Amino acid sequence: MRIFSIFAIMRLPKFWKKIYITAVVRGRQFYKRFRNEFKDVELELYDVNKALHPWFSRFSIFLVLLAFVSLIYSIGFELAYPYDYWNQILDIFIVVGFILVYTGRLVLTSRRLDLVKDRILETVLYLLLLLTTLFYATGEPETLKFVENLLGVPTNYELLVLFTKIYLVLFVIIKLIQASPLLISLQRHPTQVIVGSFLGIILIGSLLLMLPKTTVDGQGLTFVNALFTSTSAVCVTGLIVVDTATHFTLMGQAIILSLIQIGGIGIITFATLFALYISSGLGVGQMTFLKDVISEDRAHETFSTIKKIVGITLFIELLGVIGYYISWTHLLPDAANRLWFSIFHAISAFCNAGFSLFTNSLADEVNTLNWGVNITTILLIIIGGLGFTTLWELVRGNPRKKIQNRQLSLHTKFVIYATAFLIISGTIGFIALEWNQTLDAYGWGEKIMISVFQSVTTRTAGFNTVDIGAMHISTTIMFLTLMAIGASPASTGGGIKTTTITVLLLSVWANIRGKDRVEFSKRTIPYRTVFTALTAFTLAAVGLFVFTFLLTITENLPFIDLLFEEFSAFATVGLSRGITSSLSDWGKVIVTLSMFIGRVGSVTLAVAFAQRDRPKKYRYPEESVIVA
Incomplete structure (x- = not known):
């Protein structure tokens, strides 16, 4: 130019x-x-600004706290007089304080143009608030109308106040996100960050779901029920103590959906992605740390992997929204309502969460026999359960190969083979066991569709198109097996994982045949991988036994129902035989803990708090032990 x-x-x-x-x-x-x-004046202003800067910061933090409290009260509560009056007084104090702080910084700084450029949104908000406040204070409607014509938009004072409070809160959140790469890189163990992030978002979700405006009755959830629901959403489980469709308002459903999305992709992934886009990037230390968080082998590919995870998720969920929107044309004629249902179920299905805005999940006949709904849900669950690493490799090839070709990695082969085998065997087993029971009223094609759906969703998603409580006991046992195995690593699903079971079965087969190593597809599986798989299986078995045992003490319900509930919670599936809402508070706490451990991973949780031994430079003599 x-x-x-x-x-x-x-x-x-x-x-x-x-x-x-x-x-x-x-x-x-x-x-x-x-x-x-005016050089001397600028120097004096600089000295004054430097002296007052700590006070500006403290007062700004105070304003942020007031804005947060005011937002919670105005959004989450129905305020009656005199609380509404005092909330309005609080709004005036926040607005006046915001104007004074910005005016002080603008007057005292010698780099006013830089301040305006760096905080353009805050500057626009400041000008609108200043003009609107002045003209409202004078009470001159003509001058107010002049300002509205000048700006080209109506100056809604209440809306401006709301934007101010939201801006103050978001500004602090953005600053925290900008610092997140540095904060997490100071932590030596990625597992501790994963555990802490899940605990943090679960607690925030619990507090939000306790707000009166989140429920239809205006009472909010009790702490135990809120903790249970928040954990179920963040851990993408789907077990519910109250009906999501009828008990929650649109605000409550939106909170649950946000928790599902964050929990499905991963809190660290979200925070890191936003931090990368609003800061200057990551250093080598942060990259090295985050590669372990997102299961990436190479540190320099961390940012690229995070973008792939979020990009693939949003694209597939968008396709799911389109599929549901078309399938519910006749069931939900209102376009806005149908769009909300489509968005909710697309995210819930891809994240393998199992939450539904229908009271009976998808077990109503209009959904059970809807081919569009069934196919869309099945595809979303399968894709979400494969894992982001596998998905990207299927799209772009093996990233570990210098020359890209269609030869798949051993991990992807395990995932595809195990997933296909479980879906097919589960479908055949369900048809055979339920042919004259839950499938008795349906035709051939409908029986096959329902069986495929239940085989897919049972491993981790939690949707159902038949009554789970009416199934044969043999089917229930088969479902326990499918739930325990679960989805694949680096996916939105839970369970022991398909690759874990595959490695263990190959190890057993190698031992039976007298081999001294585990091999598959001309590749040798490292002993460390075998030990990790054995550890995951053992910890999961111990966890299932302990939590089931505790449930038998706290609950007076049939054992098979408690066993099914525990397997469903630990594997983050979400299917139930109808006893979730009947659990006592202690039972809900036990199931909540099961969901958390199942989602985070028993190995991850153990590593997070176990003291790591340093590699030893010596080796003791071997001695055999009779084990079989």
């Missing part, structure tokens, strides 16, 4: 060119004299 302007000046006549150059020179001379004359 500067080159073009120079060329334009060169084309001017000599007279006008002389006037232009003279004006530029004199303007620069005047600016230089002005800066020299």
Whole structure:
């Protein structure tokens, strides 16, 4: 642009060119004299600004706390007089304080233009609030109308106050996110960060679900029920103590959906992605740390992997929204309501959460026999359960190969083979066991569709198109097996994982055949991987036994129902035989803990708090022990 302007000046006549150059020179001379004359004033302003900066920061933090409290009360509670009156007084104090802080910084700083550029949104909000406050204070409707015509928009004072409070809260959140890469890199163990992040978001979700406006009755959830629901959403389980469709308002459902999305992709992934886009990037230390959090082998691929995870998730969920929206054309004629249902179920299905806005999940006949709903749900669950690493490899090839080709990694082969086997065997088993029971009233095609759906959803998703409590006991045992195995690593699902079971079965087969190593597809599986799989299986078995045992003490319910509930919670599936709402508070706490451990991972939780041994440079003599 500067080159073009120079060329334009060169084309001017000599007279006008002389006037232009003279004006530029004199303007620069005047600016230089002005800066020299007011240099002492700027130095004094700088000293004053430096002295008052801590007070500005403290008062800003105080305003943020007031804005947060006011937001919670105005959004989450139905305020009656005199609470509404005092909340309005609080709003006035927040607005006046916001104007005073910004005015003080603008007056005292010597770099006003930089301040305006760095905080353009805050500047616009400041001007709107200042003008609107002044004209409201004068009570002149003509002048207020003049301002509205000048700005081109109506100056809604209440809306501006709401934006101010939201801005103050979001500004602090953005600052925390910007610091997140540095904060998490100071932690040596990624597992501790994972556990802490899940605990933090679960607690926040619990407090939000306790707000009166989240429930239809205006009472909010009790702490135990809120903790249970928040854990079920963040851990993408789907077990519910109250009906999501009828008990929660739109606000409550939106909170649950947000918790599902964050829990499905991962809190650290979300925070890191936002931090990367609003900060200057990550250092080598942060990259090395985060690669362990997102299961990436190479540190320099961390940012790329995080973008892939979020990008793939949003794209597939969008396709799911379209599928549901088309499938519910006749069931939900209202476009806005249908869009909300489509968004909710697409995210819930892809994240393998199992939450539904229908009271009977998808077991109503209009959904059970809806091919569009069944196919969309099945595809979303399968894709979400494969894992982001596997998905990206299927799209772009094996990233570990220098020459990209369609030869898949051993991990992806395990995931695909195990997933296909479990879906097919589960479908055949369900048809065989339920042919004359829950499937008795349906035709051939409908029986196959329902069986495929239940085989897919049972491993981790939690949706159902038949009554789980009416199934044969043999089917229930088969479902326990499918739930325990679960989805694949680095996915939105839970369970012991398909690759874990595959490695263990290969190890057993190798031992039976007398091999001294575990091999598959011309590859040797490291002993460390075998030990990790054995550890995961053992810890899961111990956890299931302990929590089931505790449930038999606290609950007076049939053992098979308690066993099914515990397996469903620990594997983050969400299917139930109808006893979730009947659990005592202690039972809900036990199931909540099961869901948390199942989602975070028993190995992850153990590693997070276990003291790590340093590698030893010696080895004791071997001695055999009779084990079989």
